[in-house]
Amino acid sequence: MHLFYAAHIDPEFHILSQEESKHCRVLRIKAGDFVYLTDGKGNMFKAIVSDNSTGIYHLKIVEHFTDFHKKPYRLHIGIAPTKHTDRFEWFLEKATELGICEFTPLLCEHSEKTHLKYERLEKVLVSALKQSFSAYLPKLNYMVNFSDFVNSAFDQKFIAVCTENLPHLSSVCKPGRQTTILIGPEGDFSENEIMLAQKNNFIPITLGKNRLRTETAGIFACSVVNIINS
Amino acid sequence: MHLFYAAHIDPEFHILSQEESKHCRVLRIKAGDFVYLTDGKGNMFKAIVSDNSTGIYHLKIVEHFTDFHKKPYRLHIGIAPTKHTDRFEWFLEKATELGICEFTPLLCEHSEKTHLKYERLEKVLVSALKQSFSAYLPKLNYMVNFSDFVNSAFDQKFIAVCTENLPHLSSVCKPGRQTTILIGPEGDFSENEIMLAQKNNFIPITLGKNRLRTETAGIFACSVVNIINS
Numbered sequence: 001m002h003l004f005y006a007a008h009i010d011p012e013f014h015i016l017s018q019e020e021s022k023h024c025r026v027l028r029i030k031a032g033d034f035v036y037l038t039d040g041k042g043n044m045f046k047a048i049v050s051d052n053s054t055g056i057y058h059l060k061i062v063e064h065f066t067d068f069h070k071k072p073y074r075l076h077i078g079i080a081p082t083k084h085t086d087r088f089e090w091f092l093e094k095a096t097e098l099g100i101c102e103f104t105p106l107l108c109e110h111s112e113k114t115h116l117k118y119e120r121l122e123k124v125l126v127s128a129l130k131q132s133f134s135a136y137l138p139k140l141n142y143m144v145n146f147s148d149f150v151n152s153a154f155d156q157k158f159i160a161v162c163t164e165n166l167p168h169l170s171s172v173c174k175p176g177r178q179t180t181i182l183i184g185p186e187g188d189f190s191e192n193e194i195m196l197a198q199k200n201n202f203i204p205i206t207l208g209k210n211r212l213r214t215e216t217a218g219i220f221a222c223s224v225v226n227i228i229n230s
Numbered sequence: 231m232h233l234f235y236a237a238h239i240d241p242e243f244h245i246l247s248q249e250e251s252k253h254c255r256v257l258r259i260k261a262g263d264f265v266y267l268t269d270g271k272g273n274m275f276k277a278i279v280s281d282n283s284t285g286i287y288h289l290k291i292v293e294h295f296t297d298f299h300k301k302p303y304r305l306h307i308g309i310a311p312t313k314h315t316d317r318f319e320w321f322l323e324k325a326t327e328l329g330i331c332e333f334t335p336l337l338c339e340h341s342e343k344t345h346l347k348y349e350r351l352e353k354v355l356v357s358a359l360k361q362s363f364s365a366y367l368p369k370l371n372y373m374v375n376f377s378d379f380v381n382s383a384f385d386q387k388f389i390a391v392c393t394e395n396l397p398h399l400s401s402v403c404k405p406g407r408q409t410t411i412l413i414g415p416e417g418d419f420s421e422n423e424i425m426l427a428q429k430n431n432f433i434p435i436t437l438g439k440n441r442l443r444t445e446t447a448g449i450f451a452c453s454v455v456n457i458i459n460s
Contacts, residue, residue, distance in 0.1 A: 069439045090320060097446045099438075133441040170457045208329075208460060209299045211363040216327045223453030227400045230438060 002027055003036045003130045005137070009045060011064060016057040024049075024057045035059065040129060040137025044068035068135035073229045074178040075222065076102040078149050080185035082214050083112040089124045091215035096128035096138055098222040105143040110187035116143060146193050150200045153180040159202040160217055162188050166206040169221060173205075175229045181221045183214060232257055233266045233360045235367070239275060241294060246287040254279075254287045265289065270359060270367025274298035298365035303459045304408040305452065306332040308379050310415035312444050313342040319354050321445035326358035326368055328452040335373040340417035346373060376423050380430040383410040389432040390447055392418050396436040399451060403435075405459045413448045 004020045037045040047059035081088045155178035234250045267275040277289035311318045385408035
């Protein structure tokens with residue numbers, strides 16, 4: 001079952017982009033084969049390859065599924081990007097596979113990374129979307145200051161901190177909700193940041209006794225929310 | 231809090247290996263500083279650097295914690311190594327951070343990877359142990375045939391398969407137990423393998439509706455068991 005992506009899909013016919021057509025050729029897909037197509041907004045289409053003689057794949061849609069495998073929750077993670085880009089990309093990939101809805105990279109007091117290559121990161125998301133056969137492309141926001149972000153988030157809100165004797169995320173996070181979780185940089189959030197988050201009704205939580213890397217903490221938080229809603 | 235590793239530790243004095251001493255130098259640790267030391271078998275030591283004038287670090291143990299942050303469960307994952315080594319190494323690193331006890335690489339019908347560099351993988355485990363401030367180094371077994379492994383595992387046993395309408399791991403896995411979970415290669419387990427596992431009392435489970443990469447499935451399974459025991 002091969003899945004392809006396009007931001008806009010005509011409900012009857014669709015011509016794949018050069019990049020997606022190339023991916024089809026690599027997979028040796030030929031005329032008459034069935035493929036799947038998603039717009040990343042919950043629509044999943046089954047289609048047949050009607051022509052690929054020019055190298056560009058023409059598809060005829062034969063079935064349309066709306067709200068495909070829609071999750072009963074929305075998870076938004078605000079996270080300080082890691083110093084090494086591959087670790088952050090790995091987080092984006094895994095979080096997409098595990099059903100996250102939205103990412104906001106955070107600029108924190110202890111942040112080591114202050115710039116991102118958004119175009120490249122979008123490609124990571126699309127690739128993970130296709131790989132995981134999901135119809136929902138997560139939204140990747142531009143990096144914002146920690147203080148601006150904590151002002152704007154809503155519904156159930158948590159901040160993961162490396163302090164003992166806090167409730168575990170899995171014991172306080174409720175299912176079926178919009179959830180925002182903050183994950184800090186390697187040097188953790190500053191005391192000011194934790195106070196500011198608490199003022200804005202973020203609940204401090206732990207992710208367990210082991211000291212987790214930023215990207216592991218992010219994936220583990222996605223897993224917790226996924227499991228609570230399973 | 232810097233943690234160092236040695237397989238055997240004298241309870242009074244310890245001399246760090248060349249490699250660990252080099253790591254100390256990189257971190258600019260000097261005589262009089264406190265560091266932590268573990269043997270990966272549950273012992274955690276607090277120590278003071280008594281001498282580093284030769285470049286090799288001499289430590290005097292000042293405190294000894296046994297069964298340090300001992301987990302109330304044992305998780306053993308049998309997994310088909312991924313084609314790309316970096317994805318398998320990621321899995322080992324993250325699973326170690328999340329508290330796994332034992333890995334067995336599996337040779338399956340659809341396996342794409344048949345050889346591993348164990349020495350390099352051991353280094354990944356030690357590095358993740360130190361990073362996560364854990365006192366338990368997971369055991370990495372040599373690769374075995376799927377059929378040999380399913381014969382030998384015991385207690386509660388699950389096999390993750392890509393079939394609909396199976397119970398979710400989080401709904402059937404019980405806390406406080408020895409748990410073995412099988413994670414298949416990219417092309418999933420073969421029907422024969424699934425049948426053989428079932429004959430050996432492995433319960434087929436799902437990890438959710440999204441199609442997960444092998445290493446994501448492995449990390450998600452570790453997260454589920456970790457959360458159930460939190």
